[in-house]
Amino acid sequence: MINSEQKQNLGKLAAEMRSRSYIPYSHYAVGAALLTKSGKIFTGCNIENAAYPVTICAERTAIFKAVSEGERDFEAIAIATEDGQGYPCGSCRQVMVEFSQDMEVMLADADGNITVETSIRDLLPGAFTPENLL
Numbered sequence: 797m798i799n800s801e802q803k804q805n806l807g808k809l810a811a812e813m814r815s816r817s818y819i820p821y822s823h824y825a826v827g828a829a830l831l832t833k834s835g836k837i838f839t840g841c842n843i844e845n846a847a848y849p850v851t852i853c854a855e856r857t858a859i860f861k862a863v864s865e866g867e868r869d870f871e872a873i874a875i876a877t878e879d880g881q882g883y884p885c886g887s888c889r890q891v892m893v894e895f896s897q898d899m900e901v902m903l904a905d906a907d908g909n910i911t912v913e914t915s916i917r918d919l920l921p922g923a924f925t926p927e928n929l930l
């Protein structure tokens with residue numbers, strides 16, 4: 797569990813990351829801030845592409861950055877959108893549960909205020925996880 801100060805910090809960082817979004821098509825800016833269990837923070841933004849399916853979400857940008865730096869255990873992620881109601885898509889939920897089946901998920905608005913507090917367990921019940929392949 798993370799404390800309220802950590803939550804606020806993640807919300808602010810996620811909101812700041814919206815300015816890095818590359819969104820010439822949707823104009824829908826999303827930022828993410830991911831806290832690892834080792835205490836590091838990785839951020840991400842959504843990055844669109846003229847070939848639409850190649851687009852990647854802010855959440856997966858942050859998670860893939862973390863994994864590429866050797867981090868695989870995640871405590872929490874904050875996802876910021878303009879209105880604070882942008883839930884992670886199905887692909888991002890599946891990527892989250894691959895690494896941390898108990899991670900907290902928070903939504904934040906454009907100012908970084910936390911609007912929703914939930915968990916990947918609640919967002920993806922009955923998930924297909926690495927344990928299914930053992």
Ligand SMILES: [Zn+2]
Pocket residue numbers: 853854855856884885886887888889
């Ligand atoms: Zn997504």
